[in-house]
Amino acid sequence: MNTGNAQGAKNAWRQTVARVVKSEMSVRGVKYQALSQRLEEIGVEQSADNLRNKVNKGIMGADLLLQILYVLKARPLDAALLEEILTDLQ
Template sequence: MDSVNWRLVVQRLIKSEMSLKGIRYQELSDKLLEIGVSQTADNLRNKVNKGILGADLLLQIMLVMDIKKIERERLKEIAKSLQKEG
């Protein structure tokens, strides 16, 4: 797991959760604004695509998307799939 690009893991994790819940970037932006976090849809798209979120924004996204937990095994699966691609 040394050579894992963790930014790509973050990217895939958030994108998969958004897909599972049917949430688009504009809706995510709106949900964040409801809790006082101002992020445009374009800004979120850029941050997610680059996998460069601060811990605070990641937690805020998890909160508004109602992500109850991130399982260790899921992170390992994403990381392994990225290693196979690389």
């Protein structure tokens, strides 16, 4: 991946996080309110608005990202998928 600078690389990774989460939500037909409820079922309190903000910005802790992927029963992630998204963002 050649983004040209550190800020560009950071933005590309954040956009990748957003795309992965939004894709998994879309595949399962899960909206932010339902995602909030699923997270609450495993003891994680995040409002729908807070989740929307974090997902859209692609900024969240690794723990929240894993929790979201877990409650969505996300498809496996691999380096090839991440590379495809990053290439698409160039």
